Amino acid sequence: MDQRPNPDPGSKLPRTNLLLGGLTIGFVALAALFAKDPWGHVAPPQNIPLVDAKFLETTPWRRTYTDMVKAKEDMSDYDCYGCHEKNKPPPIRYDAKGKIVIPKEHSNIVMGHGSHDRNDLCYNCHNEQNLVTLQVRDGRELKFDNIPPLCGSCHGPTYRDWENGAHGRTSGNWDFSKGESTRLSCANCHNPHAPRIPTREPAPGPHPMRSAEKTSALTPTHH
Ligand code: HEC
Ligand code: HEC
Ligand code: HEC
Numbered sequence: 001m002d003q004r005p006n007p008d009p010g011s012k013l014p015r016t017n018l019l020l021g022g023l024t025i026g027f028v029a030l031a032a033l034f035a036k037d038p039w040g041h042v043a044p045p046q047n048i049p050l051v052d053a054k055f056l057e058t059t060p061w062r063r064t065y066t067d068m069v070k071a072k073e074d075m076s077d078y079d080c081y082g083c084h085e086k087n088k089p090p091p092i093r094y095d096a097k098g099k100i101v102i103p104k105e106h107s108n109i110v111m112g113h114g115s116h117d118r119n120d121l122c123y124n125c126h127n128e129q130n131l132v133t134l135q136v137r138d139g140r141e142l143k144f145d146n147i148p149p150l151c152g153s154c155h156g157p158t159y160r161d162w163e164n165g166a167h168g169r170t171s172g173n174w175d176f177s178k179g180e181s182t183r184l185s186c187a188n189c190h191n192p193h194a195p196r197i198p199t200r201e202p203a204p205g206p207h208p209m210r211s212a213e214k215t216s217a218l219t220p221t222h223h
């Protein structure tokens with residue numbers, strides 16, 4: 001009779017070692033495979049381009065009368081009575097289509113306030129009785145260094161947004177009680193004579209956590 005010997009309790013040990021050895025070899029082999037990356041599933045390191053410096057530019061687009069005075073620039077354009085006579089408001093001339101004619105002495109001015117030239121009349125803003133001031137709808141006379149209330153007299157809602165910091169740009173402290181804060185004048189961004197702001201290219205959005213090739217189809221091309 002062929003009788004198998006009783007299993008020796010000591011013989012369990014070599015079988016366990018064999019198993020552990022096998023597992024170790026298996027894991028080492030896997031680690032080597034992953035390191036070699038034969039399937040190419042590991043995303044290549046992303047090359048995230050820096051945002052073009054033009055998007056970080058904080059200099060206002062326009063310089064106002066106030067900025068020019070501060071920088072001691074040539075103010076001859078504002079010397080209205082160097083050319084005009086007191087108490088003789090310059091007459092406004094129109095062409096056959098009813099469009100305002102700009103004299104060559106003021107050829108630096110291109111009028112285009114609103115679609116259909118709705119606010120191109122000089123004396124809607126300039127004071128014909130005193131050319132060196134601006135006139136507001138309610139009769140107030142303003143100096144050239146105080147433009148926002150002039151604009152606000154016709155653009156009430158935008159003016160109130162601006163006053164509260166929702167339109168235009170506030171620099172410094174947002175909490176006015178914590179210290180100084182400055183607000184750009186309307187004329188730092190809008191040309192009073194032609195206030196529409198030209199369309200600008202938007203800055204690129206945040207970079208997604210995906211490789212460049214996979215997202216390239218979603219990213220708009222920049223010129
Ligand atoms: C370099 C000289 C000069 C200066 C400085 C000057 N003007 Fe004139 N301006 C003229 C001349 C010339 C005309 C056309 C002749 C006329 O109608 O009296 C004119 C015309 C005008 C007109 C009529 C425009 C039109 O379309 O018919 C207005 C309004 C005016 N000027 C306002 C001003 C104001 C406001 C200032 C100052 C902020 C000023 N000017 C500074 C020379 C000047
Ligand atoms: C919507 C209001 C508005 C209208 C309309 C307007 N102006 Fe002005 N103008 C201003 C303001 C505000 C300034 C000061 C600009 C600044 O600080 O940048 C100014 C500046 C000027 C200046 C001095 C600076 C320069 O660019 O030469 C002249 C001259 C002038 N205006 C003439 C005119 C004439 C002429 C007309 C009509 C054809 C006219 N303006 C229509 C608001 C207006
Ligand atoms: C006398 C009234 C009056 C004053 C003062 C005035 N505006 Fe206007 N503004 C208008 C009218 C009217 C329009 C045209 C609205 C339309 O076409 O629907 C306009 C249009 C505009 C637009 C839109 C332009 C566009 O083409 O989309 C801007 C921006 C603007 N104004 C800014 C200003 C600024 C800045 C000032 C002060 C320098 C100012 N306005 C002063 C009456 C005024």
Ligand code: HEC
Nearest residue numbers: 148151152155158159162167168169184185186188189197
């Ligand atoms: C920091 C720049 C900046 C300043 C300061 C600023 N604006 Fe604007 N404003 C803009 C821009 C940008 C737009 C949007 C233009 C567009 O949508 O094409 C705009 C739009 C407008 C419009 C068009 C209607 C609207 O609300 O969309 C009006 C009117 C206007 N501004 C008036 C003013 C007045 C009045 C002031 C001052 C009290 C002022 N802005 C100050 C940048 C400025």
